[in-house]
Amino acid sequence: MRNPGVEGQPLSPGQVAALRLSAAGYTSREIASRLNTTEQGIHLRLKEAMVRLGAQTRTHAVVIALRRRVITFDEVEAARATARHRSNRREAAA
Numbered sequence: 001m002r003n004p005g006v007e008g009q010p011l012s013p014g015q016v017a018a019l020r021l022s023a024a025g026y027t028s029r030e031i032a033s034r035l036n037t038t039e040q041g042i043h044l045r046l047k048e049a050m051v052r053l054g055a056q057t058r059t060h061a062v063v064i065a066l067r068r069r070v071i072t073f074d075e076v077e078a079a080r081a082t083a084r085h086r087s088n089r090r091e092a093a094a
Helices: 013-023 028-034 039-053 058-067 073-093
Strands: none
Touching (some): 013 028, 013 039, 013 058, 028 039, 039 058
């Protein structure tokens, strides 16, 4: 079993990616699809990130990550733009 870490421990790349996509408005299912993992795996990554950041909720973890510049608004906007682009392609194909 993985160690969820303690507050103050650096975030893993997977935790950072999950936080970035969460900040962009993706659901756990969508994040799992983008990161090629399971929904349960995303819940675990986000829970571990919350512990490491000392956050009470997923939203709180995103705010802390933004404040500490673990993720940036530019990265979040890029993720949102990718989501809009994919959505537009799906609508055009339908």
